[in-house]
C-alpha cells in the first residue's frame with residue numbers, strides 16, 4: 001500500500017512537471033513540435049504508468065502470503081472444517097461490502113481524471129491565449145490540484161480494494177492450508193501466479209521503460225522561455241508607442257519563407273492604427289510580434305522607445321489586451337473567464353469591464369448571472385456574446401495597448417454591429433491596433449497601413465487612401481462588389 005501511494009505520487013508529479021514543461025516552452029516550439037509532445041503526453045505517460053501499475057505490487061503481496069502461510073500453518077489441527085466454513089462465509093460477505101464501497105470511491109476519482117484531461121487539452125489547444133494572459137501558471141495549479149484530488153480518491157479506492165485483497169489472501173491461506181495441511185504449496189502457487197504475470201508484462205515493460213526514457217529526456221531538455229520570463233526590465237510606466245524598424249521575420253517552423261523583408265511602421269500612442277491587406281500579407285504576425293510571441297530575425301521593435309527584447313515578457317503582456325478572431329472561452333463561469341485578464345480582479349472590476357463591452361445586460365439575464373458556466377469552448381453562448389466576454393477579459397486589466405485581430409470577422413452582421421460598438425467603447429482613450437479584412441471596421445482609424453506580401457504599400461486615412469485610388473482603393477472596391485454579390489445571392 002505504501003509503495004502504491006509513493007508510486008502514484010511520483011506519477012502525478014511527473015504528469016504535472018510534463019504539462020508545466022510544455023507550457024514553459026516558446027510559442028515557436030509549439031509550431032514545430034507541439035503535436036509530437038502531445039502524443040507523448042497521451043501515449044508515453046500512459047505506457048509509462050505500467051511501471052507504477054498496482055499489479056506490479058503483487059510481488060509485495062506474494063511475500064505477505066508466504067508470511068501468512070506460515071502463521072496459518074501453525075494454527076492447524078482439529079478445527080479445520082469449522083475454520084474453512086466460517087472464513088468462506090466472512091470472505092463472501094466482506095467481498096460484497098468491499099465491491100460496494102469501491103464503486104462509490106471510484107466515481108469521484110474518474111471525475112477528477114476527466115477534469116485533468118480537460119484542463120490539459122484546453123490549455124494545449126489554446127496556448128496563444130494563455131501566453132497572452134500569462135495564464136499558464138494558474139492552469140498548472142488547476143491541473144495539479146485536480147490531479148491531487150484524483151489521486152486522493154484513487155488512493156481511497158485502492159485502500160478499499162487492497163484491504164479486500166489482503167483479507168481475501170489471508171482467508172484463502174487459512175482455508176487452503178487448513179484443507180491441505182501444507183502451507184508452502186499455496187504460497188508457491190501464488191508466487192508462480194505473480195511470476196507468470198510478470199512474464200506476460202515483460203514486453204509492456206520494455207515499452208514502458210522506452211516511454212519513460214522519452215518523458216525524462218523531454219523534462220531534462222532546456223526551455224528558453226523560462227529565462228525570458230525572469231529577465232528583462234519593467235519600466236514604471238508603459239508608453240504605448242510602437243515602432244517597427246526594418247523588421248525581418250520568418251516563422252521558426254518555415255525558415256525558408258520570410259514574412260517580413262524590411263517592415264517599418266509606427267503605432268502612435270493614444271491613436272487608432274489599422275492594418276489591412278490580403279490574406280497572408282502578415283497582419284496577424286504584427287500582433288504576435290508586439291506580444292512577443294516570436295522574436296524578429298533582424299531589425300527592431302521599439303515600445304516606448306525601448307527594444308522589445310529588453311522588456312520583461314510577462315510585464316509587457318500584462319500591458320496589452322488582445323481580442324482575436326475566435327474567442328477562447330474556458331468551461332468555467334463567466335466571472336472566471338473574464339478574470340483570466342486579471343487574476344486578482346474584484347467582482348466590481350469584472351462587472352465594470354462587462355459593462356464597457358456591452359456584456360453586462362445579457363449576463364444579468366442568465367439564470368446564474370456572472371456565475372453561469374459557459375460550457376466547453378463557450379458552447380452555451382452565441383458568437384457575439386462570446387466575443388463580448390473576450391473583450392471584457394481584454395479590458396479588465398485596463399490595458400494601455402489594445403490589439404484587435406479580426407475581432408468581428410467570424411460574426412454575422414447582426415452580432416457584428418453590437419460587438420463593433422463594444423469595441424469602439426473599449427478603444428476609448430487607448431492606443432489601439434485593428435487588424436481587419438473588412439474596410440467598414442477601419443474607416444474611423446487615425447492611420448491605415450495597407451499591406452501586401454509583408455510590405456507596407458500605402459499609408460493614410462480612409463479618405464486619403466480612397467482618393468489615392470491605389471491598392472487600398474481597389475481592396476475597398478473588390479469588397480464592395482463582394483458584399484453586393486452576397487446581398488443578391490441572399491435575396
Ligand SMILES: Nc1ncnc2c1ncn2[C@@H]1O[C@H](COP(=O)(O)OP(=O)(O)OP(=O)(O)O)[C@@H](O)[C@H]1O
Nearest residue numbers: 031251253254259278279280281282283284285286
Ligand atoms: N505559425 C506559423 N508558422 C509558419 N508560418 C506561418 C505561421 N503563421 C502564419 N504563417 C505564414 O506567415 C504569413 C503571414 O501570415 P499572417 O497570419 O500574419 O497573415 P494575415 O495577413 O494575418 O492573413 P489572414 O488575413 O489570412 O489572417 C502567411 O504566409 C502565413 O502562411
